[in-house]
Amino acid sequence: MKANSTFAIIMVAMLVLAAQMAGAQGKSEGPEQVLLQSANRERAAQGLAPLKWDTALAEAAKQHASQMARENTLSHQLPGEPDMKDRATRAGARFSALAENVAEGPSAENIHQQWMKSPPHRANLLDPQLDSVGISVAQNNGTLFAVEDFSLAAGGLSISEQEKLVSAQLEAQGLHLLSDTDDARRSCLLDNGYAGTHTPSFVLHYATSDLQTLPDMLEQRIRTNRYHSAAVGACSTGNKAGLSGYHVAVLLYE
Numbered sequence: 001m002k003a004n005s006t007f008a009i010i011m012v013a014m015l016v017l018a019a020q021m022a023g024a025q026g027k028s029e030g031p032e033q034v035l036l037q038s039a040n041r042e043r044a045a046q047g048l049a050p051l052k053w054d055t056a057l058a059e060a061a062k063q064h065a066s067q068m069a070r071e072n073t074l075s076h077q078l079p080g081e082p083d084m085k086d087r088a089t090r091a092g093a094r095f096s097a098l099a100e101n102v103a104e105g106p107s108a109e110n111i112h113q114q115w116m117k118s119p120p121h122r123a124n125l126l127d128p129q130l131d132s133v134g135i136s137v138a139q140n141n142g143t144l145f146a147v148e149d150f151s152l153a154a155g156g157l158s159i160s161e162q163e164k165l166v167s168a169q170l171e172a173q174g175l176h177l178l179s180d181t182d183d184a185r186r187s188c189l190l191d192n193g194y195a196g197t198h199t200p201s202f203v204l205h206y207a208t209s210d211l212q213t214l215p216d217m218l219e220q221r222i223r224t225n226r227y228h229s230a231a232v233g234a235c236s237t238g239n240k241a242g243l244s245g246y247h248v249a250v251l252l253y254e
Contacts (some may be wrong), residue, residue: 031108031137031144032058038112039125039133039148048128054151056093057134061147063087064102068145069138074104088149094236095132095151096209099124104145108137111146124150159185162234165211166248173214173222175252176229184233188249200251201227207247218250227252 040050064087067078077083082090084100101121105111115121124130130150137146163184167177183196187203194203206215214222221227231251 031146032135034108035112035135035137035146035148036133038109042116042125046126048126049131051133051150052131052153054093054132054134054149054153056091057088057132057149057151058136059134060084060087060091060093061134061149062136062138063091065136065138065145065147068102068104068147069140069143072140072143074102074145076100076102084149088151093134093149093151095153097129097152099127099130099150101125101148101150102146104143106142107144108146111144115148124148159234159236162211162246162248163232166214166232166234166250167230169212169214170222170230170232170250173219175222175227178229178231178253181231181233184231184249184251185235186233187251188233188235188247190249194249194251198231198251198253200231201254202252204250204252205248206250209246211246211248221252226254229253 036051036053043050064081064084067081068074071078081087085098088095088098101115101124103111103114103121105114115125125148127150130152132151132153134149135147137144139145163181171177180198183194183198183200186195187193188205189195190205192203192205194200202221204215204218204221206218208215230253233249233251235247235249
C-alpha cells in the first residue's frame with residue numbers, strides 16, 4: 001500500500017512538472033528545465049509537492065546568473081549588485097520567504113548533484129515551506145553558472161482586499177474607518193510620513209505577511225484611546241516590496 005501511494009505521488013508530481021515545463025522559458029530540455037525536473041524529482045521522492053515555476057523569480061535568477069558568468073565569479077551578491085531580496089523584488093516577485101542556490105559546473109546534471117550533496121543547498125531544494133522557483137543558467141567558456149531562486153509565494157490579494165483585512169482589525173478595536181483611502185494609499189508609497197490634505201495624528205508604515213494581525217506599535221497606540229478614526233492604504237512598489245509581501249500605511253486621527 002505504501003509503495004502504491006509513493007508511486008501515485010511521483011506520477012502526480014511528474015504530470016504537474018510536464019505542464020510546468022511547457023511554460024518554463026519555452027525551450028526543450030535546456031539546462032533550466034533539467035534543473036527544474038531534477039528538483040521536482042527529488043521532491044516527489046520525498047513525498048513533497050513540486051515547485052511551481054515563477055517567471056519573476058526566473059528573471060531575477062537570469063540577471064544574477066548572467067552577471068556571475070560575465071565576471072566569472074560565484075557569489076550570492078557581486079560588488080555593486082542588489083542583494084537577493086532586492087533582485088527578486090525588482091523583477092516583480094511577491095513572496096513571504098526566499099532562498100537561493102548558486103553553483104558553477106560543466107553541466108546541469110553536475111550542478112544538481114553538487115546541490116544535493118551540500119546540506120544547505122539540499123535543504124532549499126527539499127524545503128516543504130517553499131513552493132515556487134525560478135531558474136537560470138548562463139555560460140562562460142564552457143562553464144555553466146546556475147541560479148535557483150526559491151520562494152513561498154505571497155497570496156495574490158488585490159489592494160482593496162488587503163485594505164479590507166487591515167480595516168477589519170482596526171474596526172474590531174473600535175476605530176471608525178474613513179471611506180476615503182486616497183491619502184493613505186499615497187502615503188503608503190512613501191518611506192515615511194503622509195501625503196494628502198487631511199493631516200493624521202499618527203502614521204505607521206509597515207510590512208507584513210499576515211494582514212489579520214496588527215503590529216504591536218499600532219496596537220499600543222490604539223490602546224491609548226486618543227484616536228477615533230483611521231484610514232488604511234496598501235501599495236505594491238518595487239523599492240518597498242520584500243519578504244513580507246504586503247505593505248500598508250495606517251493613518252490615525254484624533
